[in-house]
Amino acid sequence: MRLLDELALGAAHVVGFDFGAAPAFALAAAHPDRVLSLTIMEAVIAGLAGAESFLSGGGPWWFGFHQAPAGLAEDVMAGAEDRYIRFFLGNGSRRGVPEDLTRSIVRAYTGPASLRAAFEQYRAMPANARWNRSWAEHGRLRRPVTAVGAAAVRDATARQLCLVADDFQEHLLPDSGHIVPIDAPEAVASIVAARASSVRHP
Structure with a gap:
C-alpha cells in the first residue's frame, strides 16, 4: 500500500x-x-x-531449508549465491532466463543481509x-x-x-x-x- x-x-x-x-x-x-x-x-x-x-x-525441499532458524541458511549459502540462484532459474524457465537478468537477480540476493531478507519470506509463512x-x-x-x-x-x-x-x-x-x-x-x-x-x- x-x-x-x-x-x-x-x-x-x-x-x-x-x-x-x-x-x-x-x-x-x-x-x-x-x-x-x-x-x-x-x-x-x-x-x-x-x-x-x-x-x-x-512442500518443496527448499521451504524447510529456507525456514530454518535465522542464520543457518544464510551461513550455508554465503559465497554460493550465484550457483544456488542459477539452479532455481534454470529449473524454473523453459525458455531460459536472459543472462543480464540473471546477473541482476544474483546481485540482488548476494550477501548476508540480502539472503536474510529473502529467507524471512519463508519464515513468515506460518504467520x-x-x-x-x-x-x-x-x-x-x-x-x-x-x-x-x-x-x-x-x-x-x-x-x-x-x-x-x-x-x-x-x-x-x-x-x-x-x-x-x-x-x-x-x-x-x-x-x-x-x-x-x-x-x-x-
Missing part, C-alpha cells in the same frame, strides 16, 4: 507472481478499495483451502497462513480475480481463489515453465490487460 501512496495512486490493478502473491493477496484482502483487480500467477497462498492435493506430498485462514472465515474478494497457472503450480492457485472470489477467471499455460513472465510474457500481458480493460473504475 505504501507504494501506491508514494505513486499517488488511489487504486491499481495488482499482479503477484510466486512470492509476490502473498503481499498482493494481503493488499486485496485488507484494502480492497485500493485494488481494481487481482491477478495471482504460479503461487500457493498459505493458509487458504483448495490446494490440499497439490501439497499432499509436502501469513494464520492470517489468511482467519480472513477467509469471514472475508470475500469482491474485485475481479484471475489465477494463472503453468507447469509447476498448475490449477492449485485457481482451486484456492475460486473459493473466496466473487468474480473469478482461470487461465492455464501448460507450455510455460514456472517463471511465466519469462516463458510466456505475451500471454501474461494479454491476460492482465484484458482483465484490466473489463474493469470499470469506481
Whole structure:
C-alpha cells in the first residue's frame, strides 16, 4: 500500500507472481478499495483451502531449508549465491532466463543481509497462513480475480481463489515453465490487460 501512496495512486490493478502473491493477496484482502483487480500467477497462498492435493506430498525441499532458524541458511549459502540462484532459474524457465537478468537477480540476493531478507519470506509463512485462514472465515474478494497457472503450480492457485472470489477467471499455460513472465510474457500481458480493460473504475 505504501507504494501506491508514494505513486499517488488511489487504486491499481495488482499482479503477484510466486512470492509476490502473498503481499498482493494481503493488499486485496485488507484494502480492497485500493485494488481494481487481482491477478495471482504460479503461487500457493498459505493458509487458504483448495490446494490440499497439490501439497499432499509436502512442500518443496527448499521451504524447510529456507525456514530454518535465522542464520543457518544464510551461513550455508554465503559465497554460493550465484550457483544456488542459477539452479532455481534454470529449473524454473523453459525458455531460459536472459543472462543480464540473471546477473541482476544474483546481485540482488548476494550477501548476508540480502539472503536474510529473502529467507524471512519463508519464515513468515506460518504467520501469513494464520492470517489468511482467519480472513477467509469471514472475508470475500469482491474485485475481479484471475489465477494463472503453468507447469509447476498448475490449477492449485485457481482451486484456492475460486473459493473466496466473487468474480473469478482461470487461465492455464501448460507450455510455460514456472517463471511465466519469462516463458510466456505475451500471454501474461494479454491476460492482465484484458482483465484490466473489463474493469470499470469506481
